[in-house]
Amino acid sequence: MPAIYDLGTPPPLGMIPERMHASVIRRERYGEPQVAFQREEVTVPRPGPGEVLVYVMAAGINYNNVWAALGKPLDVIAARRQRGQSEDFHIGGSDGAGIVWSVGDGVTNVAVGDPVVLSCGVWDPNAPDIQAGADPITSTSARTWGYEENWGTFAQYALVRDYQCHPKPPHLSWEEAAAYMLVGATAYRMLTGFAPHDVRPGDPVLIWGGAGGLGVMAIQIVRELGGIPIAVVSGAERAAYCLKLGAHGVIDRREFHHWGRLPDLDDPVATAEWARGARAFGERFWDVLGERRNPRIVFDHPGEQTIPTSTYVVDRAGMVVICAGTSGYNADVDLRHLWMRQKRLQGSHFANTEQCAALNQLVSDGRISPCLSQVYGFDEVAESHQAMFENRHPPGNMAILVNATRPGMTEAPWAGTAAPVVAQ
Numbered sequence: 001m002p003a004i005y006d007l008g009t010p011p012p013l014g015m016i017p018e019r020m021h022a023s024v025i026r027r028e029r030y031g032e033p034q035v036a037f038q039r040e041e042v043t044v045p046r047p048g049p050g051e052v053l054v055y056v057m058a059a060g061i062n063y064n065n066v067w068a069a070l071g072k073p074l075d076v077i078a079a080r081r082q083r084g085q086s087e088d089f090h091i092g093g094s095d096g097a098g099i100v101w102s103v104g105d106g107v108t109n110v111a112v113g114d115p116v117v118l119s120c121g122v123w124d125p126n127a128p129d130i131q132a133g134a135d136p137i138t139s140t141s142a143r144t145w146g147y148e149e150n151w152g153t154f155a156q157y158a159l160v161r162d163y164q165c166h167p168k169p170p171h172l173s174w175e176e177a178a179a180y181m182l183v184g185a186t187a188y189r190m191l192t193g194f195a196p197h198d199v200r201p202g203d204p205v206l207i208w209g210g211a212g213g214l215g216v217m218a219i220q221i222v223r224e225l226g227g228i229p230i231a232v233v234s235g236a237e238r239a240a241y242c243l244k245l246g247a248h249g250v251i252d253r254r255e256f257h258h259w260g261r262l263p264d265l266d267d268p269v270a271t272a273e274w275a276r277g278a279r280a281f282g283e284r285f286w287d288v289l290g291e292r293r294n295p296r297i298v299f300d301h302p303g304e305q306t307i308p309t310s311t312y313v314v315d316r317a318g319m320v321v322i323c324a325g326t327s328g329y330n331a332d333v334d335l336r337h338l339w340m341r342q343k344r345l346q347g348s349h350f351a352n353t354e355q356c357a358a359l360n361q362l363v364s365d366g367r368i369s370p371c372l373s374q375v376y377g378f379d380e381v382a383e384s385h386q387a388m389f390e391n392r393h394p395p396g397n398m399a400i401l402v403n404a405t406r407p408g409m410t411e412a413p414w415a416g417t418a419a420p421v422v423a424q
Helices: 064-070 074-081 183-190 213-224 235-246 268-289 309-312 335-340 351-363 378-389
Strands: 019-025 039-043 051-060 096-103 117-120 155-162 165-166 204-207 228-233 249-252 298-300 317-324 344-347 372-376 399-400
Touching: 019 064, 019 378, 064 378, 096 268, 096 399, 155 378, 165 351, 183 213, 183 298, 183 351, 204 213, 213 228, 213 235, 213 298, 213 351, 228 235, 235 249, 235 268, 249 268, 298 309, 309 317, 309 335, 335 372, 372 378, 378 399
Parallel strands: 204 228, 204 298, 228 249, 298 317, 317 344, 372 399
Antiparallel strands: 019 039, 051 096, 051 155, 051 399, 096 117, 117 165
C-alpha cells in the first residue's frame, strides 16, 4: 500500500495509509488565514478506544479557525501542548461529512463504511461533573473539536469520538452535509435548550445576523417550531435571503446608530440619545411584527455591539441567549432591566448529543436546509477563511471539498467500481 494517496483516491476501505494531505497551521505562521494555512503531509492518526477515523469527503467553514489562524484569542497549539498533547501543528475544521474508515475498541454506534456527519462538541464521559449528572456540553472537560482539539476536517482523515458521528442525510451532497451541524446545533440549543424559554407557537423571536451561518439556521428552526422569526441584517440582498428562508420580516441595522456599549449614566445627554435609538429599534420591531409585542427570545451573538439593545427590547420575563461575541466581549447590561422586568441573560455553547441528533433529524426530514452558499476546493482553505476574516463571504454557509472530487456528489468515492475491501 502506498504511504499516501491522492485526494479523492481512497485505499481499500478500512486500510489506513501512513500519511495524509492536510491544511495545517503552525505557530510560526500565525497571522491572517491566507498566510497561516498551508498544505502539508502529516501522519494519519489511529483511533483509540471509543474513537472513529473518518475519511473526510467535505469540511465546513466556521469563524473559529480564523481565530486559530490568528493565534488569538487562544493559541490552540500551545494550549494543547500544555495539556500534554504532542502535535506542534493544528488541523482545523469543526464541521464535516465523510465515511467511517476505522473504529477503535468499544465503538458500537457506527461501522466501517457508514456515511456520517460530524458534530464538534467533545468531552470526557467519565468526568466527575458528567457522572454527577451535568449536561456534557457544560462539563469542565468539554471542548470544541477542530479548534481546541486537533485532527479536524481540513485533512483527508479526521479523528473523532464515537458520539460525534450522526447519520448523513442521504439527499444531501457531501458539501451540503458538511456545512450545517456546528451552526445548526448551536442555534437549536439556544432556541430549545433553556426551558421555559424554548420557542413556542406564536413566539416573536429577534435574530441578530439573520443572513449569517447561525442566523439562517435560527430562522428555519423558529419557523419549524411555529415561532415568528424577525431577522436583523445589513443590506437588501441579505434581507431578501432571510425572507426566502421564512423570516416574518427584517430590520436593517444600518438605519440605527446607537450600537455599542452603554454611555455613562452620569451623562444624561448621551444616555437620552442612546435610549432614543433603542426605543426606535424596538418600535421598528413592532412595525415589522405587525403588533406591539416585544420578542420573547432574542438570539444574540454579536455581543458588545448588540447586548445593550437586546436586553432593552426583549419582553418582560423574556430571554436574551448568546453564544458568541463577534463584535467584542465587553458588553454592558443595565441591570434594572434584568431585575425589575425579570429578564434572563443566558449563555449557550454548541449542543449536547441529543440536541445534535434532533437538529440532524430536522435536516434529514427536509425541514431545515444547510443553506450552502459557496464551495471551495481543498487548496482554497486559506482563501475561504480569509474571505470570512474580511467579511466578504456570501450569506449562508460555506464548505470545502476534501476527498469529494466534484460538487454535488452524494455517493461514496468508489461508486461504480468494484466493491471495496474492508480491512480486518
